[in-house]
Amino acid sequence: MDRTAHKVLLKRLNLVASIDSEDEAAIGALPVTIREIEAGIDIVSEGQYVTQCCILIDGFTYRYRHTLEGKRQIIAFHVAGDIPDLHSLHMNYMDHSFAATTPARVGFVSHEAVWDLCMRRPNVAAAMWRETLIDGAIFREWIVGLGRLSGLSRTAHLLCELAMRMRAVGLAPDYVYRLPLTQHELADALGLTVVTVNRVLKDLRISGLVERERSRMVIRDWSGLARLGEFDPRYLHFRVPIAMAPEAMRERA
Amino acid sequence: MDRTAHKVLLKRLNLVASIDSEDEAAIGALPVTIREIEAGIDIVSEGQYVTQCCILIDGFTYRYRHTLEGKRQIIAFHVAGDIPDLHSLHMNYMDHSFAATTPARVGFVSHEAVWDLCMRRPNVAAAMWRETLIDGAIFREWIVGLGRLSGLSRTAHLLCELAMRMRAVGLAPDYVYRLPLTQHELADALGLTVVTVNRVLKDLRISGLVERERSRMVIRDWSGLARLGEFDPRYLHFRVPIAMAPEAMRERA
DNA sequence: CGCCGGTTTGACCCGCGTCAAGTTGGGTGG
DNA sequence: CCACCCAACTTGACGCGGGTCAAACCGGCG
Numbered sequence: 001m002d003r004t005a006h007k008v009l010l011k012r013l014n015l016v017a018s019i020d021s022e023d024e025a026a027i028g029a030l031p032v033t034i035r036e037i038e039a040g041i042d043i044v045s046e047g048q049y050v051t052q053c054c055i056l057i058d059g060f061t062y063r064y065r066h067t068l069e070g071k072r073q074i075i076a077f078h079v080a081g082d083i084p085d086l087h088s089l090h091m092n093y094m095d096h097s098f099a100a101t102t103p104a105r106v107g108f109v110s111h112e113a114v115w116d117l118c119m120r121r122p123n124v125a126a127a128m129w130r131e132t133l134i135d136g137a138i139f140r141e142w143i144v145g146l147g148r149l150s151g152l153s154r155t156a157h158l159l160c161e162l163a164m165r166m167r168a169v170g171l172a173p174d175y176v177y178r179l180p181l182t183q184h185e186l187a188d189a190l191g192l193t194v195v196t197v198n199r200v201l202k203d204l205r206i207s208g209l210v211e212r213e214r215s216r217m218v219i220r221d222w223s224g225l226a227r228l229g230e231f232d233p234r235y236l237h238f239r240v241p242i243a244m245a246p247e248a249m250r251e252r253a
Numbered sequence: 254m255d256r257t258a259h260k261v262l263l264k265r266l267n268l269v270a271s272i273d274s275e276d277e278a279a280i281g282a283l284p285v286t287i288r289e290i291e292a293g294i295d296i297v298s299e300g301q302y303v304t305q306c307c308i309l310i311d312g313f314t315y316r317y318r319h320t321l322e323g324k325r326q327i328i329a330f331h332v333a334g335d336i337p338d339l340h341s342l343h344m345n346y347m348d349h350s351f352a353a354t355t356p357a358r359v360g361f362v363s364h365e366a367v368w369d370l371c372m373r374r375p376n377v378a379a380a381m382w383r384e385t386l387i388d389g390a391i392f393r394e395w396i397v398g399l400g401r402l403s404g405l406s407r408t409a410h411l412l413c414e415l416a417m418r419m420r421a422v423g424l425a426p427d428y429v430y431r432l433p434l435t436q437h438e439l440a441d442a443l444g445l446t447v448v449t450v451n452r453v454l455k456d457l458r459i460s461g462l463v464e465r466e467r468s469r470m471v472i473r474d475w476s477g478l479a480r481l482g483e484f485d486p487r488y489l490h491f492r493v494p495i496a497m498a499p500e501a502m503r504e505r506a
Numbered sequence: 507c508g509c510c511g512g513t514t515t516g517a518c519c520c521g522c523g524t525c526a527a528g529t530t531g532g533g534t535g536g
Numbered sequence: 537c538c539a540c541c542c543a544a545c546t547t548g549a550c551g552c553g554g555g556t557c558a559a560a561c562c563g564g565c566g
Contacts, residue, residue, distance in 0.1 A: 017343075065397050068483050073400040075393050087390070090270075090383040095390060095488040118379075122372055129382045130343040132389065137340070137348060139392035140328050144318050146399035147326040147444030151522070182544065191400030193523055198546060230321050235348040404554070435512060449554055451514060 005032040005107030009055050012081040015168060016134060016239060017127035026121045030114075032107040037100050044085060044098040051092065052110045053085045059104025060180050064188065065096045074189035076138065077162065081169045086132050089114055102180045134237050141235050146191050149230065154190050155200045156229030159210060163219055164233050175219035179212075258285040258360030262308050265334040268421060269387060269492060270380035279374045283367075285360040290353050297338060297351040304345065305363045306338045312357025313433050317441065318349045327442035329391065330415065330434075334422045339385050342367055355433045387490050394488050399444050402483065407443050408453045409482030412463060416472055417486050428472035432465075 006028050013019050013027070037043055037059070044050055046065060061078045075096055078084045084098055089111050118125035138161070145154040162179065166172035187197040204210045209225045211218040219225055226232075259281050266272050266280070290296055290312070297303055299318060314331045328349055331337045337351055342364050371378035391414070398407040415432065419425035434442075440450040457463045462478045464471040472478055479485075 065393075067397065067401045071401040073397040075396050087386045090379065090386050091390065091490045093487060093490065095490075096393060119375055122375065122378070125375070125378065125382075126343065126371075129378075129385070132382070133340045133343050133385060136385065136389035136392060137344065139389060139396060140316075140318075140349060142396050143328050143392060143399060144320065144326040146396060147441075148320045148324040183546095184544080188400075194545085195524080195547085196522055199522095202546085234346060237344045237346065237348075436514095437512080446555055447513085448515090448556080452554090455514085 002034055003028075004105075005034055005055055005057055006030065008057050008081050009083075009107070011169070012055075012083070012131070013124065013127040015081070016130045016237075017123070018239070019123065019127060023121045023124050026117055027124060030109055030117060032109050034105060034107050037104045037106055039100050039102050039104075042097050042099045043104075043106065044088075044094055046094055046097045048094045049092050050085065050088045050094060051112075052108045053083060053088050053114065054106040054108045056080055056082050056084060057105040057107055059100050059102050059106075060178075061098065061100045061104055061106075062185070062189070063096050063098045072188045073191065074185065075142075076135070077189065079162075079166055079169060079171060083128070083131060086128060087135070089128075101185060130237075137235050137237055151190065151192050151196055152200050152203060153229050154192075155186070155197070156204065156209070156225050157231050158186075158190060158229075159204075159217060159219065160222075160226050160229050160231035160233075161236070163217075163222075164231075164236060168236075168238060175222050177217055178215055179217040180215040255287055256281075257358075258287055258308055258310055259283065261310050261334050262336075262360070264422070265308075265336070265384070266377065266380040268334070269383045269490075270376070271492070272376065272380060276374045276377050279370055280377060283362055283370060285362050287358060287360050290357045290359055292353050292355050292357075295350050295352045296357075296359065297341075297347055299347055299350045301347045302345050303338065303341045303347060304365075305361045306336060306341050306367065307359040307361045309333055309335050309337060310358040310360055312353050312355050312359075313431070314351065314353045314357055314359075315438070315442070316349050316351045325441045326444065327438065328395075329388070330442065332415075332419055332422060332424060336381070336384060339381060340388070342381075354435075354438060383490075390488050390490055404443065404445050404449055405453050405456060406482050407445075408439070408450070409457065409462070409478050410484050411439075411443060411482075412457075412470060412472065413475075413479050413482050413484035413486075414489070416470070416475075417484075417489060421489075421491060428475050430470055431468055432470040433468040 010019065010024060010027055034057070043054070043061070056078050058080050061084060062074050063076045063084060064072055064074045066072050076084070088094065092111070118128065145157050149157065163172050163175050163177060166177045171177055183197045183201070184194045187194045190197065201212060205212070209219070209221045209228065211220055263272065263277060263280050287310070296307070296314070309331050311333050314337060315327050316329045316337060317325050317327045319325050329337070341347065345364070371381065398410050402410065416425050416428050416430060419430045424430055436450045436454070437447045440447045443450065454465060458465070462472070462474045462481065464473055
């Protein structure tokens with residue numbers, strides 16, 4: 001039987017809280033169904049009532065909504081280890097959709113099983129609660145960016161955030177990571193248009209901050225990018241700071 | 254002894270989840286310290302590590318952050334019954350500040366006491382978790398607005414949201430409510446400037462959608478406002494829909 | 507009465523959106 | 537192995553929503 005989903009989940013919960021061996025055993029006993037998701041189609045759609053949630057084992061996913069005029073806003077990106085719809089455990093009406101930009105592997109767990117786990121292991125419930133709160137903290141950060149930062153800073157911020165979150169799960173050593181997003185998708189996350197994103201990325205490249213090759217993102221000057229994006233990783237509330245950004249820290253002091 | 258904080262808290266938890274009589278007794282036993290907060294000063298400031306959270310008994314409060322250039326972004330508004338910093342229970346570093354626009358009355362409860370309550374009454378823990386998730390759902394909605402709606406629609410949406418949330422706690426019968434905010438504060442929430450907010454409000458008044466008298470907000474044409482703001486109250490995840498907006502519902506079908 | 511925070515309005519400007527026209531490169535079929 | 541296609545990227549020209557600056561105006565309060 002495939003244990004990767006359990007491993008990924010355990011690792012994540014240990015990253016956000018502290019899990020003991022009994023908790024670990026209970027998590028290991030969770031019934032998980034693994035599914036391969038193809039790129040571009042919804043994993044969950046707005047308007048659905050769901051009875052399970054999923055842990056992302058591999059791939060790059062995002063959550064989004066459309067306005068009435070058909071504009072799309074991406075609300076969140078998710079990488080391996082994230083539990084993108086954990087909130088559905090308590091609010092099973094989906095007010096947004098959830099899809100993958102690349103083929104993805106996810107583990108589905110029924111709400112019932114999660115609920116049962118939470119009741120028996122309050123410690124695990126706390127870790128999961130905390131995970132959803134970090135999700136919320138990221139939303140707040142996006143609000144500040146969308147409301148008050150320029151397109152350039154906002155983009156820098158997003159690139160920093162993704163680097164930091166991927167570092168936390170070992171996917172971005174040396175600030176280089178796979179970013180399988182089109183400029184159109186970036187635009188929909190940043191509240192910009194493709195054209196502007198293109199120009200912003202050019203700016204970042206010319207200033208020597210980042211480099212893009214295919215679907216890889218290379219951060220050439222971390223502290224410069226963090227300063228530009230006003231990025232302070234504390235909002236990610238890692239239990240153990242993965243890697244601080246000294247410049248950004250100093251700025252905000 | 255003053256029981257209002259307990260009453261308000263109980264009412265809120267009953268609004269978001271279902272609480273039985275034993276839960277109720279446990280909630281009633283919470284040690285709460287009531288404090289009067291004066292307008293304009295921080296209740297909690299960004300950067301602090303907190304050991305208590307608070308339930309808003311009366312008054313109008315908001316959470317915000319500043320950018321490095323000193324621009325302010327308001328992240329959330331809170332009315333009686335809200336628990337604005339419940340997230341601090343699991344992440345005691347504050348990544349934003351919290352203040353009141355009017356004199357406010359809040360009840361402080363130590364994290365320890367809340368944590369203890371959660372451990373003994375999982376049902377209450379679930380209700381509180383859900384409360385924080387609704388907070389997150391509101392953030393998502395703001396992201397969509399900031400990223401993809403015009404200043405006009407965004408403003409309409411905010412006015413709808415506040416009306417709906419205040420109706421839920423009985424503070425906005427007939428879609429009339431007290432909105433003790435300057436146009437400057439509205440601007441900081443909407444990602445606009447005072448000047449633009451002023452013009453937007455004028456537009457809304459001229460179109461017969463809303464009326465403002467002193468610090469009161471009067472919604473004259475609810476369905477028109479909801480349509481303009483693309484407001485669909487489902488994202489608020491009320492257990493029992495307080496009052497639907499028929500037009501908005503139809504639009505999104 | 508005069509101050510002062512908040513509101514209102516006008517004139518002008520700029521970041522980003524819109525529209526349009528290439529260009530590039532990986533994938534496919536002949 | 538080349539010809540072609542198409543999605544993604546790139547760049548230029550121009551327009552608009554909302555920002556900026558500046559000047560009243562209004563009303564509550566000392």
